[in-house]
Amino acid sequence: MEQLVMVLLFVAFLQNRIMDLRKAVACLCLQSAIIAGACLISGLANGNGLHSVLPGLLTILVKVCLIPYALFRLVGKLTDERELVADINTNYSTALSAFFLMLSYVLVDKMLPGIGDRDIMASSMGLILIGLVLIVMRSRAIMQIIGLMTMENGIYLLGLAMTEGLPTVIELGIFFDVLVAVLVLVILTNRLNVSFMTTDTNVLRRLKG
Amino acid sequence: MQTLIYGMLGLPFVFALIAISGFFSNRALHILNRIIATIVGGIFVEMLMQISPGEVFNSEYFYLDALSIWVLLIVIVLYVASAWVSKSYLVREHKMGYLSRTPKLIGRYYALYHMFVLTMMLVLLLKNLGLMWVGIEATTLISALLVSFKFTRSALEATWKYIMVCTVGICLALLGTMILYYAQLTATGTEKALSWLWLSQHGDLLNPSLTKLAFLFIFIGYGTKVGLAPMHTWLPDAYSEAPSLISGLLSGALCTCSLYVLIRNLIIVIPTIGTAFIMDLFFVFAFLTIAIAVPFVVVQRDIKRLLAYSSMENIGIMIVGLGIFSSISVGATLLHMFNHALIKFVLFYIAGTVIQEYQTKNMMRIHGMVQEAPHTATFLLMGMFAILGMPPFGLFFSKFNIIFSLFKNGQYLLGSLMIFLLAGILIGILYHVMRMLCGRAKRKAYADLLDHTDTPFLAVLLIGSIALGMGLERIPYLNSLLLEASQIVVGGVHL
Numbered sequence: 216m217e218q219l220v221m222v223l224l225f226v227a228f229l230q231n232r233i234m235d236l237r238k239a240v241a242c243l244c245l246q247s248a249i250i251a252g253a254c255l256i257s258g259l260a261n262g263n264g265l266h267s268v269l270p271g272l273l274t275i276l277v278k279v280c281l282i283p284y285a286l287f288r289l290v291g292k293l294t295d296e297r298e299l300v301a302d303i304n305t306n307y308s309t310a311l312s313a314f315f316l317m318l319s320y321v322l323v324d325k326m327l328p329g330i331g332d333r334d335i336m337a338s339s340m341g342l343i344l345i346g347l348v349l350i351v352m353r354s355r356a357i358m359q360i361i362g363l364m365t366m367e368n369g370i371y372l373l374g375l376a377m378t379e380g381l382p383t384v385i386e387l388g389i390f391f392d393v394l395v396a397v398l399v400l401v402i403l404t405n406r407l408n409v410s411f412m413t414t415d416t417n418v419l420r421r422l423k424g
Numbered sequence: 425m426q427t428l429i430y431g432m433l434g435l436p437f438v439f440a441l442i443a444i445s446g447f448f449s450n451r452a453l454h455i456l457n458r459i460i461a462t463i464v465g466g467i468f469v470e471m472l473m474q475i476s477p478g479e480v481f482n483s484e485y486f487y488l489d490a491l492s493i494w495v496l497l498i499v500i501v502l503y504v505a506s507a508w509v510s511k512s513y514l515v516r517e518h519k520m521g522y523l524s525r526t527p528k529l530i531g532r533y534y535a536l537y538h539m540f541v542l543t544m545m546l547v548l549l550l551k552n553l554g555l556m557w558v559g560i561e562a563t564t565l566i567s568a569l570l571v572s573f574k575f576t577r578s579a580l581e582a583t584w585k586y587i588m589v590c591t592v593g594i595c596l597a598l599l600g601t602m603i604l605y606y607a608q609l610t611a612t613g614t615e616k617a618l619s620w621l622w623l624s625q626h627g628d629l630l631n632p633s634l635t636k637l638a639f640l641f642i643f644i645g646y647g648t649k650v651g652l653a654p655m656h657t658w659l660p661d662a663y664s665e666a667p668s669l670i671s672g673l674l675s676g677a678l679c680t681c682s683l684y685v686l687i688r689n690l691i692i693v694i695p696t697i698g699t700a701f702i703m704d705l706f707f708v709f710a711f712l713t714i715a716i717a718v719p720f721v722v723v724q725r726d727i728k729r730l731l732a733y734s735s736m737e738n739i740g741i742m743i744v745g746l747g748i749f750s751s752i753s754v755g756a757t758l759l760h761m762f763n764h765a766l767i768k769f770v771l772f773y774i775a776g777t778v779i780q781e782y783q784t785k786n787m788m789r790i791h792g793m794v795q796e797a798p799h800t801a802t803f804l805l806m807g808m809f810a811i812l813g814m815p816p817f818g819l820f821f822s823k824f825n826i827i828f829s830l831f832k833n834g835q836y837l838l839g840s841l842m843i844f845l846l847a848g849i850l851i852g853i854l855y856h857v858m859r860m861l862c863g864r865a866k867r868k869a870y871a872d873l874l875d876h877t878d879t880p881f882l883a884v885l886l887i888g889s890i891a892l893g894m895g896l897e898r899i900p901y902l903n904s905l906l907l908e909a910s911q912i913v914v915g916g917v918h919l
Contacts, residue, residue: 326637343599350592359588366595374602378609381554381602382617388558389598392565396591399565403572403583410577419581422661424720424729 216256220338223249223372224316227345230365231309234298236357240286243361247278250368253335257375270386274371277390282364282397286357289401293408298355299415308352315344335376342369356404356414360397367393425474425481425488429549432467435460436538436545444535446528454511457534461507468500477904487551487621490908494758495684496548497905498765499677503541505885506669509773509878510537513669516780516873522574533573533667540566540673544681553618556685557594557601560649563678564590571666571674582658582665589658590649597645603638604692607631620688627695636701639693642686643705649682651739653713660720663732664785668776671728675735675772676765683742683761687913690746699749706747707838714740714845722852726785727775730856731768734811737849738764738819744842745826746913748833755910756825763818763892764811766885771807773882774800774874778860781869787856792865797872801861803882808857810889812850817886818893 226246233239255271319340323333330336346366350359371389374381381389407414439460443453472493475481481488488496514530517523523530543566547559564587572583605618611629616622623630648655663671694702717736724730738760745757777800782790793801810817813824823846830839874882896903 326633343595347592350588356584363588363591363595366592370595370599370602373599374605377606378602381605382552385552385554385558385618388555392558392561395562395565396587399568400587403568403580403587406572406575406580407584410575410580416584419584421578422581422585422665424723 216253216332217334219249219253219256220335223253224338224341227342227365228309228312230349230361231312231345232305234302234305236290236293236297236355237287239298239358239361240283240290243286243364244279244283246365246368247274247282250372251275251279253372254375254380257379261379266383267380269383270375270380273386273390277394278364278368281394285397285401286360289404290357292405293357293414298353298358299417300352300354304352308348311348311352312341312345315348316341319344332376336373339369339372339376342366342372345369354415354417356400356407356416359416360400360404363400364393364397425471426483426486428467428471428474429486432464432471433542433546433549435464435467436542440535440538440542443531443538446531448531450530453531453534454514457507457510457538460538461504465500465504468496472901477901477908482551482621485551485555486549488549489912490905491687491758491912492548492684494905494909495680495761496545498680498762499541499544499548501885501888502673502677502765502769505769505881506537506673509881510534510669512875512877513667513773513776516777517667520780520783520870522576533570536566536570536573537670537673540570540670541677544677547681548684551620553601553604553620553623553685553689556620556688557598560597560646560682560685561591561594563681564594564649567666567670567674567678570670571662573667573670574665576665579665582661586658586662589655593645593648593655595645596641596648600638600641600643600645600689603634603641604630604689607634607638610634620692623692627692630693630696632696635693635696639689639697640705642689643709646682646686646689647709650679650686650743651713651736652709652743653716653736656713656716656736659736660729660732663735663772664726664728668728668772668779671731671776672769672772675732675768679735679739680761680765683739687746691913694749702749703747706743710740710743710747711838711841711845712740713737713743714842714849718845718848718852721849722855724852724856725788727778727787727790727856727860728772728785730787730853731771731775734849734853735764735768737846738768738811741823741826741842744830745822748826748829749914750829750833751910751914752832753826753829754913755906756822756829758906758909758913759818759892759896760822760826763822763889766889766892767807767810767817767819770803770882770885771811773878774804774807777873778804781871781873782867783870784867787860789867790860791863791867793861793869796865796869797874799872799874799879803874803879803886805857805861806886808853810886812853813846816890816894818889818891821893821896 230242251274258267261267320337323337343366346362349362477490543562550556568587572579607630651659714737717733720733742757745753813819
């Protein structure tokens with residue numbers, strides 16, 4: 216589990232450095248796969264049949280297969296496949312992510328002292344904040360979707376570490392919502408591409424006041 | 425009861441499938457839409473017959489008590505009213521707008537609209553806090569498709585903001601719910617995970633610091649969805665770009681649903697973290713929301729954005745009422761929810777009609793409505809009077825009670841501040857409305873578009889608001905329902 220968390224953080228930081236949309240989606244896919252692995256490991260450790268491995272299998276189906284597939288198709292329709300913000304932005308966002316990771320260790324120690332999985336808790340909190348950094352610092356629509364998914368993965372991992380998973384019905388509902396959310400966002404991004412000829416969200420600044 | 429609930433949720437779903445399939449003509453869809461909504465309304469009345477205000481219905485997934493019935497009543501009233509007026513609205517849009525470009529749009533509109541109402545009813549019927557979260561997130565996603573329904577550039581912009589801000593906010597609420605579950609696990613074990621009834625009965629067993637942390641996340645999360653400043657940035661955009669009927673539902677029903685979930689969580693955490701902390705938290709956000717709304721109302725040019733900021737003001741008032749947490753103020757908050765929903769729906773509908781008549785959203789270019797469109801002008805004026813809280817409309821009584829309980833609580837400074845801010849809103853809105861109504865018309869209106877197909881419903885909603893304010897004591901059922909509901913919020917559940 217500890218090794219998985221280390222790889223996960225590495226992948227999350229890598230997400231900050233990637234400017235190519237295709238590679239970014241692949242990176243998200245890898246990140247979700249790690250989450251699914253963690254989920255399966257913890258499910259098998261608890262060990263009571265299908266119920267415990269179901270969330271892991273669902274993660275693989277929804278977050279590793281369906282969502283990256285939808286995003287890859289979306290990227291295929293776009294003409295330019297790179298993030299538009301300046302390259303210096305990656306340095307800022309990496310620095311911010313590192314700061315937030317430290318912050319989440321401090322937060323975990325302050326708020327939940329003496330909890331068992333300190334590293335997992337802190338890194339999942341870090342993952343949530345890294346997702347927020349991505350949403351705020353990136354301007355391409357797909358990059359923001361990836362940030363949102365990173366955040367969702369972080370929350371999921373935190374729930375897994377804290378409570379060993381929510382009841383199955385709620386898990387199912389959450390997976391369904393995540394899937395629909397990505398579908399809606401993909402539709403919208405498509406429309407953005409048609410209407411504005413770009414998926415740069417910086418053009419969305421007409422509504423004010 | 426169980427069958428009634430399934431019927432209530434199943435019918436709109438079936439109709440959504442029918443509408444999206446495209447086998448039926450627009451005429452048939454208009455008629456079926458009204459029939460389905462009326463039947464759902466009938467099912468709800470049947471439910472009211474079976475369950476008296478003090479009783480609860482409790483099954484594995486569903487839970488109904490006075491509080492959920494009260495909010496469900498708001499949603500159903502708006503559902504039936506909007507279903508009956510939607511034909512005239514859509515026909516007018518079809519004549520002059522985007523709807524005629526692609527043929528299947530009306531079917532898609534009806535499908536999304538019924539699914540939207542369905543998810544809202546689902547939120548109100550569910551028992552489990554986790555599933556409520558799922559429902560609220562589903563309302564965001566479906567309403568996002570409705571906000572972007574016109575697919576113009578500004579609608580896309582509004583939707584992108586709406587979905588990004590709300591989903592991030594709602595994710596934080598999920599985090600809070602998970603922390604609450606963790607607190608429940610450490611206190612009482614895995615039994616009845618996140619069941620609202622169980623948690624509200626055993627709220628005092630939860631670890632206080634964990635619960636406080638959980639509630640902070642939950643408050644920020646659902647607060648985003650309700651539209652509290654500073655997480656409100658999506659609200660004016662989404663309300664102004666959505667089709668007018670949907671804006672009315674977003675403001676009247678969806679906001680109320682999110683507030684309902686917040687109240688449900690509040691009931692659980694009150695025994696552990698106490699009212700003092702809640703009051704401080706709620707007051708900071710509520711007064712910030714009202715204060716931010718004032719300048720934007722005064723300098724506003726877009727009529728629907730004006731209404732959106734007025735919604736923010738009313739949300740702020742409701743949150744103040746919840747923050748005081750006395751039985752008078754909570755009762756007034758629930759009453760305010762109902763009145764605000766009725767009036768805001770009417771106003772957004774009227775605003776949509778004004779936009780159709782003048783082909784502009786800009787209030788600076790609309791003058792002399794009294795002469796050119798007298799029916800619309802009358803309804804606009806009455807609706808605006810109602811939303812500003814003038815007697816005899818119900819909002820006067822709820823606003824009065826909330827401010828009264830502020831003073832009664834010894835918060836003289838805050839009470840005066842609130843009156844001051846509300847006066848600012850009143851001046852801003854009346855200035856704009858009077859400009860639009862009076863003067864000489866510089867721009868020709870198409871015609872007075874309100875006619876006998878929609879005015880009766882708007883009039884009924886306005887009169888309903890008067891009845892809810894002045895005659896509440898004379899409607900025994902509603903009165904006891906309101907008392908029970910506020911008792912559930914303030915006193916908790918003792919079964």
